Amino acid sequence: MVHTRPQIDKISMYSPGKPVEELKREKGLSRIVKMASNENPFGYSPLAAEAIRAEMKEIPLYPEVTSPLLAEKLANKLGVSPNQIVFGNGSDEIIRLLTRTYINEGDEVVMARVTFPRYKPNVIIEGGVPVEVKMLEGGRHDLTEMAAAINEKTKMVFVCNPNNPTGTIVDKASLKEFIQQVPSHVLLVMDEAYYEYADSDEYLETLPLLHQHKNMVVLRTFSKVYGLAGLRVGYGLMDAEMVKALHKVKEPFNVNRLAQAAASASLDDDEFLHESIRLNQQGREYLIQQFKEMKLDYFKSQTNFIMVDIAAPAEEVYEFLLNLGVIIRPGHLMGYPTMIRVTIGEQKDNHYFIDGLKAYLENYRMNEKEVKSDEHA
Secondary structure, eight states: OOOOOOGGEEEEEOOOOOOOOHHHHOOSSOOEOSSSOOOOOTOHHHHHHHHHHHHGGTTTTTOTTTTHHHHHHHHHHHTTTTTGGGESSSHHHHHHHHHHHHHHHHHHEEESSSSSHHHHHHHHTTTOEEEEEOOOOBOOOOOOHHHHOOOOOOOEEEEEOTTTTTTTOHHHHHHHHHHSSSSSTSSEEOOOOOGGGGGTOOOOOOGGGGOOOOOOOOOEEEETTTOTTTOOOOEOOHHHHHHHHHHHHEEEESSOHHHHHHHHHHHHHHHHHHHHHHHHHHHHHHHHHHHTTTOEEOOOOOSSSEEOOOOOOOOHHHHHTTTTTTOOOEEEGGGGTTEEEEEOHHHHHHHHHHHHHHHHHHHHHHHHHHHHHHHHH
8 A cells, every 4th residue: 555645644634615516516595695705796807817818728728827917917917926825726736836846854833823725734744844823712813822933943924914714904003023033033823815805904914014024924825815726827916036936836827718817807897806805894894783682692794704603513503404404604613613604795695694593593592491491301
């Protein structure tokens, strides 16, 4: 028998949100509301659709290796140089490129205990040691403890801001102080996949700090607010020398032609971008108001999803909602056994989810009362 590397035994296969097609087959339902994977329910730019159709005639040809046209347009939009950008098959791939390029056996990587689940396995695969720091109350990064965890073995630090899965941000002052505390020989990776959704005055825009901190990387993506999750195109912003290093280990044709064309066209459609953000804010406010009325605690989200404490087993409400055709994420998989994570959807879907949640809670609380009554009988 051929044995895998020992690192592979330490990781698990990624568990995505339940696919719509699978639930249809299982339950025989006609209406499925997917609110599990933080996708944009409002679609994608019509300009991207036009660009995809135009680019289809080029499908027999390999794409350009460094996505130069997309890099130039994105650089102009963000105020950086094209040679500071590396593109990936989603920002997930940039994470993998970073660990592949920089992590040696035994190197330590500091991260929050509850954060994007692709950091840890990529560190382990390269022989690195994940150092997980507990969360603060409210699902926030503990930057003080993360700074304290940095030592002579530390090679990399991940800060997901806004954080997935909790949806929270770290405040400006704390993050500025933390960035100053990270030694120049330690790579600081700021994962900002959801930054377009953040509207708090306390959210720190890190891009202007890149020129001061050559050890910093900023990750972003077209999968979320731009609605191109199915095309898989993310990017990293960093020092040009780092980009050169990552290009040595990335697959040459990692971002396909259709993805490059769609992403480039999406940058021209500010109307779609702003409307997606507006509708998301509207949905977020509605869900928060409903949670307040139901007297449910929730994390203060700055994203297109919310984690809410239902004070009941997360697995149970997950299964209950599945039977109604609503797919959410149960929190027990993330270390929060009584919480669920719900992606903000179109308003009709938000209403459908809330109706289902209310039905579950009524049923659950009624059963709880009956159990307590029997115990005292």
